[in-house]
Amino acid sequence: MAKMWTGRTSGVTEKIADDFNSSIKFDSRMYKQDILGSMAHASMLGYKNIITKDEADTLIGGLEDILNDIESGKLAIDMTAEDIHMFVEQELTARLGAVGKKLHTARSRNDQVALDTRMYLKEVAKSIIQKITNLAVAITVKAEEHKSTIMPGYTHLQRAQPITFGHHLMAYAMMFLRDIDRFKDVIRRIDVCPIGSCALAGTTYDTDRRFEAQKLGFSSIALNSIDGVSDRDFCVEFASASALTMMHLSRLSEEIILWTSWEFKFVELSDAFTTGSSIMPQKKNSDMAELVRGKTGRVYGDLMALLTMLKGLPLAYNKDMQEDKENVFDCADTLIMCLDVFAPMVDGMTVYKDNMKIAAQKGFINATDLADYLVKKGLPFRSAYKISGGIVADCIAKGKVLEDLTIEEYKGYSDLFDEDVYAEISLETCVSKRTSEGGTSPESVQAQVDYVKGILENV
Ligand code: ARG
Numbered sequence: 001m002a003k004m005w006t007g008r009t010s011g012v013t014e015k016i017a018d019d020f021n022s023s024i025k026f027d028s029r030m031y032k033q034d035i036l037g038s039m040a041h042a043s044m045l046g047y048k049n050i051i052t053k054d055e056a057d058t059l060i061g062g063l064e065d066i067l068n069d070i071e072s073g074k075l076a077i078d079m080t081a082e083d084i085h086m087f088v089e090q091e092l093t094a095r096l097g098a099v100g101k102k103l104h105t106a107r108s109r110n111d112q113v114a115l116d117t118r119m120y121l122k123e124v125a126k127s128i129i130q131k132i133t134n135l136a137v138a139i140t141v142k143a144e145e146h147k148s149t150i151m152p153g154y155t156h157l158q159r160a161q162p163i164t165f166g167h168h169l170m171a172y173a174m175m176f177l178r179d180i181d182r183f184k185d186v187i188r189r190i191d192v193c194p195i196g197s198c199a200l201a202g203t204t205y206d207t208d209r210r211f212e213a214q215k216l217g218f219s220s221i222a223l224n225s226i227d228g229v230s231d232r233d234f235c236v237e238f239a240s241a242s243a244l245t246m247m248h249l250s251r252l253s254e255e256i257i258l259w260t261s262w263e264f265k266f267v268e269l270s271d272a273f274t275t276g277s278s279i280m281p282q283k284k285n286s287d288m289a290e291l292v293r294g295k296t297g298r299v300y301g302d303l304m305a306l307l308t309m310l311k312g313l314p315l316a317y318n319k320d321m322q323e324d325k326e327n328v329f330d331c332a333d334t335l336i337m338c339l340d341v342f343a344p345m346v347d348g349m350t351v352y353k354d355n356m357k358i359a360a361q362k363g364f365i366n367a368t369d370l371a372d373y374l375v376k377k378g379l380p381f382r383s384a385y386k387i388s389g390g391i392v393a394d395c396i397a398k399g400k401v402l403e404d405l406t407i408e409e410y411k412g413y414s415d416l417f418d419e420d421v422y423a424e425i426s427l428e429t430c431v432s433k434r435t436s437e438g439g440t441s442p443e444s445v446q447a448q449v450d451y452v453k454g455i456l457e458n459v
Contacts, residue, residue, distance in 0.1 A: 004086060023083045024324050024330060034084050035067045038092075040215040041107055050205050061105055062096045063088070083322075084116070085109050100368065106207050108199040108228040110317040115195045117325060119216065121238050122190045124332045129183050131339035132245065133459045136176040138343045140452050143169035143350075145443040150364050150427050151266065151356035158283050159363030164265075165356060167440040168224045170448045175248040177452060180459060182241040190234045191217035197228030200316035232306070235324045239303040242331040245297075249298040249338055251404035252287035256349075260286045265355045270348035273341070274420065288345055292338045299334055302327040357427075361401070362394050366425040370402060373424045377416040387413050432459060446450040 003011035013021075039060050046056025066088060069075035075188045086109075088406035093100030146165040149385045153163035193216060196202070196209035202225040222228030259266040269286055277283035309320050367388050372386035391413055395401060402425055412415035423429055435441045438448070 003082070004090065014258055017392050018080070021082060021319075022080070023082045023325065024077065024079055026073070027084045027113075027116075028077045028079075029329065030084055030088075030116040030120050031070055031088065032067065033116040034088050035063050036120065037112060037216065038088060038103060039113045040212045041195065042103060043215060044212045045102070045105060047211060048371075050105060055099050055102055058096060058099050059092070062092050062100065065095070066091055071332050073254055076112070077097060082456050083113075085112050096408060106198065106203045106205040106346045108194060108197075108229070110199055111194050111197040113322075114121045114197075114229055114231070114299055115193065115216075117328070118190050118192070118194065118234060121234065121251060121332070122187055123189065124336075125183050125187050125238065125241075128242075128245075128332070128335060128339070129180050129459060131336060131343075132176050132180050132183070133182065133456055135339055135346070136173050136180070136344040136452065137456055138197070138346045139169050139173050139176070140449055141454070142346060143167075143173065143445065144449045146351060147442045147449070148431075149351065149356060150360050152360045152363060153440070157186050159359070159365045161440075162360050162427045163366050163440040164431055164442065164445055165353075166442070166445040166449070168355040170445060172248065172252050173448070173452045176245075177455060179245040179248060182244065183316055186234065186237045186241050188219075188272070189237060190335060191219045192234075193220070194222045194228035194231070197222055197225035200229050202227050208224065226316045230313070230321075232310055232321060232324050233349060236306050236310070236327045236330055239299070239306050239331045242335045243303045245335060245337065246296040246299045247294075249342060250293045251285075252342075253293040255347075257286045257293070260284075260289075264359070265352055266359070267352065268350045269345060270350075272346040273348060278312055287418075292342065295334050295338060299331050302331045341404050360427055362365070364395070366402060366427060366430050367392050369425050370421070373421055374416055378417060379414070 005011065011433050021060065029217055036262065041060035042051075042056045042063065045051045045059075046053045051059075066075065070077065077084070077092070078087055081090065089100070089103060092103060143166040146169070149166075150164040151165050151168065152159040153161050153168065174244070193213035194208070195212050195216075196207050209221050223229070256267065256269070258264055260269060269284075269288075271284075274284045274289050275287040277285065306324060309323050309327075313320055370391065371384040371388040376389060379387075391402065391405070391410075395405070403422065405421055407421075410421060432441050436442055438444065
């Protein structure tokens with residue numbers, strides 16, 4: 001087919017160049033945004049008498065028909081077209097004749113592609129926020145159920161202090177709250193309408209850019225037309241917010257993979273979210289979590305690719321920027337897939353409280369509380385720390401835990417020790433007394449649950 005931009009050149013191109021140049025394979029998914037943008041543009045052209053009202057109505061009707069025909073499957077998108085913008089305009093002109101050729105007055109594909117990408121990402125970001133919310137709800141529900149379930153808390157993956165499983169899960173709920181907030185913030189900067197920037201310099205036609213922006217539901221317009229067509233910060237920010245969310249999913253995945261191992265056996269995933277091995281009949285693998293962890297790498301790659309693609313570009317539009325879409329779409333698709341699989345996976349997770357408790361009883365995770373006991377009896381913390389450390393070392397040598405020592409043995413270390421030491425170092429006390437705001441006690445976890453629920457209800 002003859003190129004719409006035949007003019008300066010013959011428009012006769014090699015097929016291999018066409019294939020290389022074409023973006024329709026990945027930008028066809030923006031057909032709806034492209035058509036809605038064109039409808040708003042036609043409407044503005046009519047309202048400003050740049051074309052007649054009748055012509056505007058004809059264009060709008062034609063565009064609406066194309067949209068309906070694509071959605072009903074009557075019209076297939078031509079995969080040999082250069083891009084979605086050209087396809088829609090070509091189809092419109094084929095259907096309407098000469099009047100179709102008026103649509104592109106006072107605009108450029110450069111502002112069109114920026115517009116479509118912004119409209120598309122705005123919608124996707126909203127649905128991502130919804131999906132993160134669903135996951136955060138699933139996590140919060142589990143956390144509330146397990147606000148008193150004792151497990152070892154770790155630092156350096158070494159048992160550190162007793163915590164509750166609910167407390168541990170709520171740490172992830174907090175991360176997801178920040179992710180939601182970040183996507184909301186990204187939407188704020190996506191929500192700027194570039195249309196009317198034209199190729200780069202604006203236009204001599206008496207257009208009304210704010211009319212178009214308002215019709216398309218944008219909050220504001222790009223205030224510099226060169227920036228309007230060359231800004232892809234919103235793509236980078238979208239990828240960055242996606243990468244951070246993936247990082248959180250990946251950290252939780254890593255923990256789920258550890259927890260489902262025989263070495264931990266803290267949780268078990270439902271059969272519906274695990275796989276077996278083709279050779280080892282005993283296997284139940286956490287493939288979904290492993291894939292989420294693996295896919296995090298590709299989203300980081302998308303972010304890096306975008307930053308690198310943009311870093312040397314002179315203003316304004318350059319064809320390099322066509323590459324942005326594959327990256328942001330890959331971020332969106334990957335993140336959405338991961339979120340979709342994660343919420344039901346967490347929901348159907350069985351928690352083995354007894355195994356968590358047994359693990360918490362080993363590893364001297366109440367040693368801090370032993371030191372604190374002495375501090376409360378008047379000893380400076382550093383001295384108390386030293387005595388407790390010595391007790392732990394002796395216990396390890398004798399194959400004992402702190403609870404096994406007799407009161408006489410304790411008094412051998414310090415005469416500040418009394419019978420009440422046993423209650424003080426019981427795991428239940430260690431947990432229930434950590435009532436500081438944000439701490440691990442069941443009441444504190446409940447407060448975190450209530451706070452997060454309150455926010456999630458109003459996302
Ligand atoms: N397909 C192009 C892209 O995705 C559309 C913009 C093309 N503009 C141009 N002057 N070639 O970026």
